[in-house]
Amino acid sequence: MVDKRYLFVVNPHSGTKLRREADSMAVWLEQQARKAGLTAKAIITRARGHATDLAAEAAATQKWDTVVAVGGDGTVNEVARGLLFAPTSLGILPLGSGNGLARHLGIPLTLSAALHHLFECPSVVIDSATLNGQPFFCVAGLGFDAYVGQLFGQQPRRGLDTYVRVSMQAYLDYLPQRIRVAGRDTEIFSLSFANAGQFGNNAWVAPHADLTDGRLEVCTVTPFPKWYGTALTFQLFTKGLKPSTYISYQSLREITVETEQPTLVHYDGEPWQLDTGRIEVKIVPKSLRVKA
Missing domain, CATH: 2.60.200.40 (Tumour Suppressor Smad4)
Known part of the structure:
Protein backbone atom coordinates (compact mmCIF):
# COMPACT_ATOMS: atom_id res chain seq x y z
CA MET A 1 0.00 0.00 0.00
CA VAL A 2 1.36 3.43 -0.96
CA ASP A 3 1.73 5.93 1.89
CA LYS A 4 -0.54 8.92 1.28
CA ARG A 5 -0.23 11.07 4.41
CA TYR A 6 3.03 12.97 4.90
CA LEU A 7 4.14 15.21 7.74
CA PHE A 8 7.21 17.25 6.76
CA VAL A 9 9.39 18.39 9.66
CA VAL A 10 11.58 21.26 8.45
CA ASN A 11 14.67 22.26 10.43
CA PRO A 12 15.42 25.94 9.63
CA HIS A 13 18.95 25.64 11.04
CA SER A 14 20.06 22.61 9.04
CA GLY A 15 22.93 22.56 6.56
CA THR A 16 23.44 25.38 4.08
CA LYS A 17 20.13 25.46 2.17
CA LEU A 18 17.35 26.09 4.67
CA ARG A 19 18.46 29.00 6.82
CA ARG A 20 16.62 31.70 4.84
CA GLU A 21 14.22 29.47 2.94
CA ALA A 22 12.39 27.41 5.57
CA ASP A 23 9.02 29.17 5.18
CA SER A 24 8.99 28.95 1.39
CA MET A 25 10.25 25.37 1.57
CA ALA A 26 7.36 24.37 3.82
CA VAL A 27 4.80 25.88 1.43
CA TRP A 28 6.45 24.27 -1.60
CA LEU A 29 6.52 20.81 -0.01
CA GLU A 30 2.81 20.94 0.78
CA GLN A 31 2.07 22.05 -2.78
CA GLN A 32 4.15 19.29 -4.36
CA ALA A 33 2.53 16.61 -2.20
CA ARG A 34 -0.95 17.81 -3.06
CA LYS A 35 -0.09 17.84 -6.75
CA ALA A 36 0.80 14.17 -6.33
CA GLY A 37 -2.62 13.51 -4.79
CA LEU A 38 -1.28 13.17 -1.24
CA THR A 39 -2.25 14.67 2.10
CA ALA A 40 0.55 16.77 3.56
CA LYS A 41 1.47 19.27 6.24
CA ALA A 42 4.82 20.96 6.82
CA ILE A 43 5.91 22.22 10.24
CA ILE A 44 9.04 24.27 10.94
CA THR A 45 10.81 23.24 14.14
CA ARG A 46 11.18 25.84 16.88
CA ALA A 47 13.91 24.36 19.06
CA ARG A 48 16.11 21.35 19.68
CA GLY A 49 13.94 18.32 20.40
CA HIS A 50 10.84 19.73 18.71
CA ALA A 51 11.23 17.32 15.78
CA THR A 52 11.23 14.36 18.18
CA ASP A 53 8.04 15.60 19.83
CA LEU A 54 6.32 16.03 16.46
CA ALA A 55 7.36 12.56 15.30
CA ALA A 56 6.34 10.89 18.56
CA GLU A 57 2.92 12.55 18.42
CA ALA A 58 2.48 11.47 14.79
CA ALA A 59 3.35 7.89 15.71
CA ALA A 60 1.02 7.88 18.71
CA THR A 61 -1.98 9.28 16.86
CA GLN A 62 -1.27 7.39 13.60
CA LYS A 63 -2.52 10.47 11.73
CA TRP A 64 0.44 10.35 9.33
CA ASP A 65 1.88 7.43 7.36
CA THR A 66 5.31 9.04 7.02
CA VAL A 67 7.14 11.74 8.99
CA VAL A 68 9.77 13.35 6.78
CA ALA A 69 12.98 14.81 8.19
CA VAL A 70 13.82 17.84 6.04
CA GLY A 71 17.40 18.64 6.95
CA GLY A 72 20.62 16.87 7.82
CA ASP A 73 21.69 13.97 10.01
CA GLY A 74 20.83 15.82 13.22
CA THR A 75 17.27 16.35 11.98
CA VAL A 76 17.06 12.72 10.86
CA ASN A 77 18.21 11.62 14.31
CA GLU A 78 15.59 13.75 16.08
CA VAL A 79 12.71 12.58 13.88
CA ALA A 80 13.81 8.94 13.89
CA ARG A 81 14.00 8.66 17.68
CA GLY A 82 10.34 9.68 17.84
CA LEU A 83 9.41 6.84 15.48
CA LEU A 84 11.25 3.91 17.08
CA PHE A 85 9.17 0.70 17.05
CA ALA A 86 6.25 2.56 15.42
CA PRO A 87 4.41 1.61 12.21
CA THR A 88 4.93 5.19 10.99
CA SER A 89 7.79 5.48 8.48
CA LEU A 90 10.71 7.88 8.50
CA GLY A 91 11.20 9.81 5.28
CA ILE A 92 14.33 11.79 4.45
CA LEU A 93 14.84 14.86 2.29
CA PRO A 94 18.63 15.27 2.67
CA LEU A 95 19.33 19.01 2.92
CA GLY A 96 22.11 18.87 5.48
CA SER A 97 25.90 18.97 5.31
CA GLY A 98 26.76 15.28 5.50
CA ASN A 99 23.54 13.34 4.87
CA GLY A 100 25.12 10.09 6.02
CA LEU A 101 22.01 7.91 6.40
CA ALA A 102 20.51 9.18 3.14
CA ARG A 103 23.70 8.42 1.24
CA HIS A 104 23.93 4.92 2.73
CA LEU A 105 20.32 4.22 1.77
CA GLY A 106 20.82 5.51 -1.78
CA ILE A 107 18.36 8.39 -1.43
CA PRO A 108 18.94 11.04 -4.14
CA LEU A 109 20.63 14.22 -2.89
CA THR A 110 18.82 16.71 -5.13
CA LEU A 111 15.53 17.94 -3.68
CA SER A 112 13.24 17.17 -6.62
CA ALA A 113 14.67 13.67 -7.12
CA ALA A 114 14.57 12.95 -3.38
CA LEU A 115 10.93 14.05 -3.20
CA HIS A 116 9.95 11.85 -6.15
CA HIS A 117 11.83 8.94 -4.57
CA LEU A 118 10.07 9.56 -1.25
CA PHE A 119 6.61 9.38 -2.80
CA GLU A 120 7.35 6.26 -4.86
CA CYS A 121 9.62 4.04 -2.76
CA PRO A 122 8.51 1.36 -0.27
CA SER A 123 9.45 1.27 3.39
CA VAL A 124 12.00 -1.07 4.93
CA VAL A 125 12.78 -1.90 8.56
CA ILE A 126 16.32 -1.17 9.76
CA ASP A 127 18.32 -1.37 12.97
CA SER A 128 19.17 1.50 15.25
CA ALA A 129 21.65 1.67 18.13
CA THR A 130 22.21 3.44 21.43
CA LEU A 131 25.21 5.04 23.13
CA ASN A 132 24.55 5.36 26.87
CA GLY A 133 20.87 5.27 26.01
Whole structure:
Protein backbone atom coordinates (compact mmCIF):
# COMPACT_ATOMS: atom_id res chain seq x y z
CA MET A 1 0.00 0.00 0.00
CA VAL A 2 1.36 3.43 -0.96
CA ASP A 3 1.73 5.93 1.89
CA LYS A 4 -0.54 8.92 1.28
CA ARG A 5 -0.23 11.07 4.41
CA TYR A 6 3.03 12.97 4.90
CA LEU A 7 4.14 15.21 7.74
CA PHE A 8 7.21 17.25 6.76
CA VAL A 9 9.39 18.39 9.66
CA VAL A 10 11.58 21.26 8.45
CA ASN A 11 14.67 22.26 10.43
CA PRO A 12 15.42 25.94 9.63
CA HIS A 13 18.95 25.64 11.04
CA SER A 14 20.06 22.61 9.04
CA GLY A 15 22.93 22.56 6.56
CA THR A 16 23.44 25.38 4.08
CA LYS A 17 20.13 25.46 2.17
CA LEU A 18 17.35 26.09 4.67
CA ARG A 19 18.46 29.00 6.82
CA ARG A 20 16.62 31.70 4.84
CA GLU A 21 14.22 29.47 2.94
CA ALA A 22 12.39 27.41 5.57
CA ASP A 23 9.02 29.17 5.18
CA SER A 24 8.99 28.95 1.39
CA MET A 25 10.25 25.37 1.57
CA ALA A 26 7.36 24.37 3.82
CA VAL A 27 4.80 25.88 1.43
CA TRP A 28 6.45 24.27 -1.60
CA LEU A 29 6.52 20.81 -0.01
CA GLU A 30 2.81 20.94 0.78
CA GLN A 31 2.07 22.05 -2.78
CA GLN A 32 4.15 19.29 -4.36
CA ALA A 33 2.53 16.61 -2.20
CA ARG A 34 -0.95 17.81 -3.06
CA LYS A 35 -0.09 17.84 -6.75
CA ALA A 36 0.80 14.17 -6.33
CA GLY A 37 -2.62 13.51 -4.79
CA LEU A 38 -1.28 13.17 -1.24
CA THR A 39 -2.25 14.67 2.10
CA ALA A 40 0.55 16.77 3.56
CA LYS A 41 1.47 19.27 6.24
CA ALA A 42 4.82 20.96 6.82
CA ILE A 43 5.91 22.22 10.24
CA ILE A 44 9.04 24.27 10.94
CA THR A 45 10.81 23.24 14.14
CA ARG A 46 11.18 25.84 16.88
CA ALA A 47 13.91 24.36 19.06
CA ARG A 48 16.11 21.35 19.68
CA GLY A 49 13.94 18.32 20.40
CA HIS A 50 10.84 19.73 18.71
CA ALA A 51 11.23 17.32 15.78
CA THR A 52 11.23 14.36 18.18
CA ASP A 53 8.04 15.60 19.83
CA LEU A 54 6.32 16.03 16.46
CA ALA A 55 7.36 12.56 15.30
CA ALA A 56 6.34 10.89 18.56
CA GLU A 57 2.92 12.55 18.42
CA ALA A 58 2.48 11.47 14.79
CA ALA A 59 3.35 7.89 15.71
CA ALA A 60 1.02 7.88 18.71
CA THR A 61 -1.98 9.28 16.86
CA GLN A 62 -1.27 7.39 13.60
CA LYS A 63 -2.52 10.47 11.73
CA TRP A 64 0.44 10.35 9.33
CA ASP A 65 1.88 7.43 7.36
CA THR A 66 5.31 9.04 7.02
CA VAL A 67 7.14 11.74 8.99
CA VAL A 68 9.77 13.35 6.78
CA ALA A 69 12.98 14.81 8.19
CA VAL A 70 13.82 17.84 6.04
CA GLY A 71 17.40 18.64 6.95
CA GLY A 72 20.62 16.87 7.82
CA ASP A 73 21.69 13.97 10.01
CA GLY A 74 20.83 15.82 13.22
CA THR A 75 17.27 16.35 11.98
CA VAL A 76 17.06 12.72 10.86
CA ASN A 77 18.21 11.62 14.31
CA GLU A 78 15.59 13.75 16.08
CA VAL A 79 12.71 12.58 13.88
CA ALA A 80 13.81 8.94 13.89
CA ARG A 81 14.00 8.66 17.68
CA GLY A 82 10.34 9.68 17.84
CA LEU A 83 9.41 6.84 15.48
CA LEU A 84 11.25 3.91 17.08
CA PHE A 85 9.17 0.70 17.05
CA ALA A 86 6.25 2.56 15.42
CA PRO A 87 4.41 1.61 12.21
CA THR A 88 4.93 5.19 10.99
CA SER A 89 7.79 5.48 8.48
CA LEU A 90 10.71 7.88 8.50
CA GLY A 91 11.20 9.81 5.28
CA ILE A 92 14.33 11.79 4.45
CA LEU A 93 14.84 14.86 2.29
CA PRO A 94 18.63 15.27 2.67
CA LEU A 95 19.33 19.01 2.92
CA GLY A 96 22.11 18.87 5.48
CA SER A 97 25.90 18.97 5.31
CA GLY A 98 26.76 15.28 5.50
CA ASN A 99 23.54 13.34 4.87
CA GLY A 100 25.12 10.09 6.02
CA LEU A 101 22.01 7.91 6.40
CA ALA A 102 20.51 9.18 3.14
CA ARG A 103 23.70 8.42 1.24
CA HIS A 104 23.93 4.92 2.73
CA LEU A 105 20.32 4.22 1.77
CA GLY A 106 20.82 5.51 -1.78
CA ILE A 107 18.36 8.39 -1.43
CA PRO A 108 18.94 11.04 -4.14
CA LEU A 109 20.63 14.22 -2.89
CA THR A 110 18.82 16.71 -5.13
CA LEU A 111 15.53 17.94 -3.68
CA SER A 112 13.24 17.17 -6.62
CA ALA A 113 14.67 13.67 -7.12
CA ALA A 114 14.57 12.95 -3.38
CA LEU A 115 10.93 14.05 -3.20
CA HIS A 116 9.95 11.85 -6.15
CA HIS A 117 11.83 8.94 -4.57
CA LEU A 118 10.07 9.56 -1.25
CA PHE A 119 6.61 9.38 -2.80
CA GLU A 120 7.35 6.26 -4.86
CA CYS A 121 9.62 4.04 -2.76
CA PRO A 122 8.51 1.36 -0.27
CA SER A 123 9.45 1.27 3.39
CA VAL A 124 12.00 -1.07 4.93
CA VAL A 125 12.78 -1.90 8.56
CA ILE A 126 16.32 -1.17 9.76
CA ASP A 127 18.32 -1.37 12.97
CA SER A 128 19.17 1.50 15.25
CA ALA A 129 21.65 1.67 18.13
CA THR A 130 22.21 3.44 21.43
CA LEU A 131 25.21 5.04 23.13
CA ASN A 132 24.55 5.36 26.87
CA GLY A 133 20.87 5.27 26.01
CA GLN A 134 21.12 7.94 23.31
CA PRO A 135 19.69 6.62 20.01
CA PHE A 136 21.76 6.86 16.84
CA PHE A 137 21.16 5.54 13.37
CA CYS A 138 24.35 6.10 11.38
CA VAL A 139 27.63 6.23 13.31
CA ALA A 140 28.69 7.16 16.84
CA GLY A 141 32.15 7.24 18.33
CA LEU A 142 34.92 8.90 20.27
CA GLY A 143 38.38 10.22 19.59
CA PHE A 144 39.25 12.24 16.51
CA ASP A 145 35.78 12.06 14.94
CA ALA A 146 34.10 13.44 18.07
CA TYR A 147 36.69 16.23 18.21
CA VAL A 148 35.99 17.15 14.59
CA GLY A 149 32.25 17.04 15.28
CA GLN A 150 32.65 19.49 18.14
CA LEU A 151 34.74 21.92 16.07
CA PHE A 152 32.42 21.60 13.07
CA GLY A 153 29.39 22.38 15.22
CA GLN A 154 31.00 25.67 16.26
CA GLN A 155 31.38 26.93 12.68
CA PRO A 156 29.05 29.65 11.32
CA ARG A 157 28.98 27.94 7.91
CA ARG A 158 28.45 24.25 7.13
CA GLY A 159 29.21 22.24 3.99
CA LEU A 160 32.00 19.98 2.74
CA ASP A 161 34.59 22.78 2.43
CA THR A 162 34.11 23.67 6.10
CA TYR A 163 34.27 20.02 7.12
CA VAL A 164 37.56 19.49 5.28
CA ARG A 165 39.08 22.68 6.71
CA VAL A 166 38.05 21.81 10.26
CA SER A 167 39.31 18.22 9.90
CA MET A 168 42.73 19.44 8.72
CA GLN A 169 42.94 21.87 11.63
CA ALA A 170 41.93 19.15 14.09
CA TYR A 171 44.46 16.69 12.66
CA LEU A 172 47.33 19.04 13.50
CA ASP A 173 46.54 19.41 17.20
CA TYR A 174 44.61 16.25 18.14
CA LEU A 175 46.18 13.89 20.69
CA PRO A 176 45.34 10.14 20.81
CA GLN A 177 43.23 8.84 23.68
CA ARG A 178 43.68 5.87 26.01
CA ILE A 179 40.73 3.53 26.52
CA ARG A 180 39.97 0.14 28.06
CA VAL A 181 37.88 -2.52 26.29
CA ALA A 182 37.28 -5.99 27.78
CA GLY A 183 39.96 -5.37 30.41
CA ARG A 184 42.58 -4.42 27.85
CA ASP A 185 44.15 -0.94 27.67
CA THR A 186 44.87 0.55 24.27
CA GLU A 187 45.55 3.92 22.68
CA ILE A 188 43.28 5.06 19.88
CA PHE A 189 43.16 7.74 17.23
CA SER A 190 39.42 7.04 16.85
CA LEU A 191 36.83 4.44 17.76
CA SER A 192 33.65 4.29 15.65
CA PHE A 193 30.45 2.31 16.14
CA ALA A 194 28.90 1.98 12.69
CA ASN A 195 25.30 0.98 12.10
CA ALA A 196 25.39 2.56 8.64
CA GLY A 197 28.59 2.70 6.63
CA GLN A 198 29.53 6.35 6.64
CA PHE A 199 29.79 9.53 8.70
CA GLY A 200 28.39 11.60 5.83
CA ASN A 201 29.92 13.42 2.85
CA ASN A 202 30.80 9.94 1.51
CA ALA A 203 33.34 9.36 4.28
CA TRP A 204 32.94 5.56 4.57
CA VAL A 205 34.26 4.36 7.93
CA ALA A 206 32.70 0.88 7.55
CA PRO A 207 31.91 0.17 3.89
CA HIS A 208 30.65 -3.31 4.77
CA ALA A 209 28.12 -2.15 7.41
CA ASP A 210 24.58 -3.46 6.99
CA LEU A 211 21.58 -1.64 8.46
CA THR A 212 19.59 -4.86 8.77
CA ASP A 213 22.04 -7.45 10.15
CA GLY A 214 21.56 -6.78 13.87
CA ARG A 215 25.22 -5.91 14.39
CA LEU A 216 27.53 -2.91 14.73
CA GLU A 217 30.80 -2.65 12.87
CA VAL A 218 33.31 -1.32 15.39
CA CYS A 219 36.25 0.39 13.68
CA THR A 220 39.37 1.03 15.75
CA VAL A 221 42.05 3.32 14.33
CA THR A 222 45.25 3.31 16.38
CA PRO A 223 47.84 6.12 16.32
CA PHE A 224 49.76 6.27 13.06
CA PRO A 225 52.61 8.28 11.53
CA LYS A 226 51.64 11.72 10.20
CA TRP A 227 52.46 10.67 6.64
CA TYR A 228 49.80 7.94 6.81
CA GLY A 229 47.03 10.50 7.21
CA THR A 230 46.86 11.15 3.47
CA ALA A 231 46.43 7.46 2.66
CA LEU A 232 43.81 7.08 5.40
CA THR A 233 41.83 10.03 4.05
CA PHE A 234 41.97 8.64 0.51
CA GLN A 235 40.68 5.26 1.68
CA LEU A 236 37.93 6.91 3.72
CA PHE A 237 36.53 8.85 0.77
CA THR A 238 36.96 6.08 -1.83
CA LYS A 239 35.16 3.40 0.20
CA GLY A 240 38.50 1.64 0.55
CA LEU A 241 38.98 1.53 4.33
CA LYS A 242 39.88 -2.01 5.39
CA PRO A 243 41.88 -3.85 8.09
CA SER A 244 45.55 -2.88 8.12
CA THR A 245 48.38 -2.17 10.54
CA TYR A 246 46.45 0.74 12.05
CA ILE A 247 42.82 -0.23 11.36
CA SER A 248 40.81 -3.12 12.76
CA TYR A 249 37.12 -4.11 12.73
CA GLN A 250 34.87 -6.13 15.01
CA SER A 251 31.26 -7.08 14.30
CA LEU A 252 29.41 -6.89 17.63
CA ARG A 253 25.96 -6.58 19.15
CA GLU A 254 27.23 -4.49 22.04
CA ILE A 255 30.45 -3.10 23.48
CA THR A 256 31.52 -1.34 26.68
CA VAL A 257 34.40 1.14 26.62
CA GLU A 258 36.04 2.81 29.62
CA THR A 259 38.04 6.03 29.50
CA GLU A 260 40.34 7.55 32.11
CA GLN A 261 38.01 10.53 32.54
CA PRO A 262 34.63 11.67 31.14
CA THR A 263 35.12 12.02 27.42
CA LEU A 264 33.68 13.69 24.36
CA VAL A 265 31.68 11.45 22.02
CA HIS A 266 29.44 11.98 19.01
CA TYR A 267 26.25 10.35 17.78
CA ASP A 268 25.28 10.93 14.14
CA GLY A 269 27.74 13.84 14.10
CA GLU A 270 26.31 15.57 17.17
CA PRO A 271 29.01 16.14 19.85
CA TRP A 272 28.19 15.13 23.42
CA GLN A 273 30.41 15.68 26.47
CA LEU A 274 29.77 12.75 28.81
CA ASP A 275 29.86 13.02 32.60
CA THR A 276 31.09 9.44 32.89
CA GLY A 277 34.06 7.42 31.71
CA ARG A 278 31.88 4.42 30.88
CA ILE A 279 30.43 4.12 27.37
CA GLU A 280 27.88 1.41 26.60
CA VAL A 281 26.89 0.90 22.96
CA LYS A 282 24.19 -1.53 21.83
CA ILE A 283 22.44 -2.47 18.59
CA VAL A 284 18.64 -2.30 18.58
CA PRO A 285 17.53 -4.68 15.80
CA LYS A 286 14.59 -3.99 13.52
CA SER A 287 13.52 -0.84 15.34
CA LEU A 288 12.84 1.76 12.63
CA ARG A 289 10.73 1.81 9.48
CA VAL A 290 12.29 3.96 6.73
CA LYS A 291 11.22 4.97 3.24
CA ALA A 292 14.17 3.97 1.07
